Every structure is written in C-alpha cells, then in structure tokens.
Amino acid sequence: MGDTGEAVVEDEDGVIRTRALTKRYRGGQLAVDGLDLTVPAGSVFGFLGPNGSGKTTTIRMLMGLITPTSGTARVLGRPMPRAVQSVLPHVGALIEGPALYGFLSGRENLTRYDAADPTADPRTRRVRVEAALERVGLAAAAAKKAKAYSLGMKQRLGLAAALLQPRRLLVLDEPTNGLDPQGMREIRGLVRELAAEGTTVFLSSHLLDEIEQVCTHAAVMAQGRLITQGTVADLAAGLRGRLVVTTPDQAEAARVLKERGVGDVVVADEGRVTADAPDGELAELNAALVEAGVRVRGFGVERASLEDAFMALTGEGFDVAG
Numbered sequence: 153m154g155d156t157g158e159a160v161v162e163d164e165d166g167v168i169r170t171r172a173l174t175k176r177y178r179g180g181q182l183a184v185d186g187l188d189l190t191v192p193a194g195s196v197f198g199f200l201g202p203n204g205s206g207k208t209t210t211i212r213m214l215m216g217l218i219t220p221t222s223g224t225a226r227v228l229g230r231p232m233p234r235a236v237q238s239v240l241p242h243v244g245a246l247i248e249g250p251a252l253y254g255f256l257s258g259r260e261n262l263t264r265y266d267a268a269d270p271t272a273d274p275r276t277r278r279v280r281v282e283a284a285l286e287r288v289g290l291a292a293a294a295a296k297k298a299k300a301y302s303l304g305m306k307q308r309l310g311l312a313a314a315l316l317q318p319r320r321l322l323v324l325d326e327p328t329n330g331l332d333p334q335g336m337r338e339i340r341g342l343v344r345e346l347a348a349e350g351t352t353v354f355l356s357s358h359l360l361d362e363i364e365q366v367c368t369h370a371a372v373m374a375q376g377r378l379i380t381q382g383t384v385a386d387l388a389a390g391l392r393g394r395l396v397v398t399t400p401d402q403a404e405a406a407r408v409l410k411e412r413g414v415g416d417v418v419v420a421d422e423g424r425v426t427a428d429a430p431d432g433e434l435a436e437l438n439a440a441l442v443e444a445g446v447r448v449r450g451f452g453v454e455r456a457s458l459e460d461a462f463m464a465l466t467g468e469g470f471d472v473a474g
C-alpha cells in the first residue's frame with residue numbers, strides 16, 4: 153500500500169522478526185500472544201507447536217493475509233502488512249495446501265501460476281515451469297491432471313509454484329501434513345537442498361522429529377505464546393541427557409550409582425535404571441557397576457530430544473499423533 157519505494161534489504165536482525173506480535177480474532181480468541189520471533193538468514197527454522205497453538209495465525213500475519221491486533225512483524229527487513237507488495241515477490245509460500253485446478257495438468261497449473269505473476273516474463277515461462285517441475289520431481293507426471301495426483305504430488309506441485317522464481321525466503325505451513333513416509337522424505341530432502349543453496353526456510357510443523365531432522369533453528373509455541381527459540385542443538389542440549397543402565401540387577405545398580413553421587417536415580421521398567429547424566433568419566437562408572445557384580449547389558453547416555461525439551465518447558469506432552 154504505497155510503501156514500495158525502499159528496496160527490500162536483508163535485515164541484520166533476521167529475515168523474519170516480530171515484536172509483541174498479537175492476534176485476537178473477532179470472536180475473542182487470543183490466537184497469538186506477544187510473539188517475539190527472530191529468524192536468522194540462511195536458517196531452516198522450525199516453527200513447532202501442537203494443533204491450535206497459533207502457528208498458522210502467525211504465518212498469515214507474516215504473509216500479510218491478516219492484520220495483527222497489535223505488535224509488529226518485519227519480513228526481509230520490511231514491515232508487514234504495509235510492505236506486502238515489495239516483500240511477497242521474494243517469498244515463496246505454501247500455506248494450507250495449494251489451490252489447484254483438478255481438471256488441468258500439473259504443468260498447466262504451474263503455467264497459470266506463472267502467468268498470474270505480473271513480474272514474470274512470458275517469453276521465459278516455459279523454461280521456468282519445466283525447471284520447477286524438474287526440481288520437485290514432477291517432470292514425468294507433468295501431463296497428468298492434478299485431480300489424479302496423490303496428496304504428496306499436490307504438495308510438491310504447490311512447492312513448484314513457490315519455486316517458479318528465485319526466493320530469498322520460503323514459508324511452508326505443515327509441508328508434510330498428510331504425506332506418507334516417502335512423501336515426507338522427498339519434501340525434507342527438497343528443503344535441505346534449498347537451504348544449501350542459501351534460501352532461508354521457515355516451516356511449521358507439529359512433528360518434533362521432523363524439526364530435529366531438517367531444521368537448524370526452532371521456536372516452540374504453546375497456546376499462542378512462544379516458549380523458547382534457538383538452535384535445535386541448543387534447545388536439546390539445554391537439557392542434560394539421561395544415563396540409562398540396562399541390567400537384571402536393578403536394585404544393586406541403583407545402589408552403586410547413588411553411592412557414586414549420581415543424581416535422580418530411578419528404577420525404571422524393562423530392566424532399566426536411569427539417572428542424571430554424570431559429569432565424570434562414564435567408563436569409570438561402568439567399571440564400578442561391573443566390579444560390584446552388576447550384570448550390565450546396556451550402558452549409555454540418551455541425548456535429550458526436542459520432545460524432552462518441550463515437556464520440560466511446558467510440563468505437557470506433545471500431540472505427536474496426526
């Protein structure tokens with residue numbers, strides 16, 4: 153809306169930056185509550201939270217589709233929704249499933265998308281469309297009608313549409329939702345490739361392992377609020393792992409561990425004894441167990457997962473289903 157004069161710049165404070173971003177829907181629902189988000193350039197940023205935690209609402213504000221109730225959002229250094237016209241050409245988005253014409257082929261759908269972009273040169277349209285089809289692995293199925301596509305193929309076609317132009321930022325809302333494991337792998341592989349080429353990718357997910365597999369950074373949402381954000385490694389490392397000893401001699405193992413000053417020793421199920429990961433040498437502890445006659449069948453530290461981090465932070469489980 154008029155604010156297209158300044159060039160889009162790389163904001164050193166992040167490709168996406170929100171401050172106290174808040175959305176209260178008309179019905180009174182506080183969907184996003186005071187969100188401060190910083191997405192570094194070049195990151196694959198996972199926006200994680202259970203269903204209804206405010207992810208889609210945030211993405212819709214970032215893309216200028218809805219107006220915040222209060223607070224600010226900057227994308228590529230420009231304020232949204234004010235600078236929507238200068239920002240969106242640099243952003244590829246896949247939100248709530250792509251809108252496709254079922255009676256048109258994949259290729260024809262992409263051609264339509266490209267033609268709807270006033271900045272796209274019609275003379276090079278064919279080349280762009282073929283390159284995008286190739287990119288997402290749909291070249292062989294390009295002549296098929298979109299209604300005959302599987303969910304995964306439709307999702308890939310949506311991604312192809314987002315990739316018709318080189319993008320600085322890709323915003324993907326639950327890109328693997330409803331896909332089978334093979335489809336998920338393909339989308340994740342594509343995300344990794346795009347990131348390797350320097351595109352910042354912001355993707356929402358309610359799947360913790362997905363975030364752990366593809367993201368460098370993550371933010372965790374619950375009930376409209378940001379719980380934490382940072383590198384995925386730091387989020388999990390913020391929690392110490394658990395020592396896990398597998399043995400038929402659980403009571404004796406527990407006694408030895410306590411004697412050695414190991415904290416929070418718990419006799420668990422399946423012949424396991426767990427405890428805080430110790431500071432000292434693990435081999436010595438193992439030797440002490442063996443020396444005391446404990447039959448050690450397994451011994452090691454289990455790394456804390458993002459799911460552990462989420463539970464530690466919220467005191468709640470994560471709805472990994474769905």
Ligand SMILES: Nc1ncnc2c1ncn2[C@@H]1O[C@H](COP(=O)(O)OP(=O)(O)OP(=O)(O)O)[C@@H](O)[C@H]1O
Nearest residue numbers: 177179181183201202203204205206207208209210
């Ligand atoms: N248009 C709307 N009007 C009123 N309330 C809404 C609207 N859209 C979403 N909400 C509510 O806002 C909250 C956040 O929803 P949102 O869709 O942003 O969450 P989400 O994390 O994206 O979840 P999902 O993964 O289910 O899409 C929910 O309580 C939801 O019911």
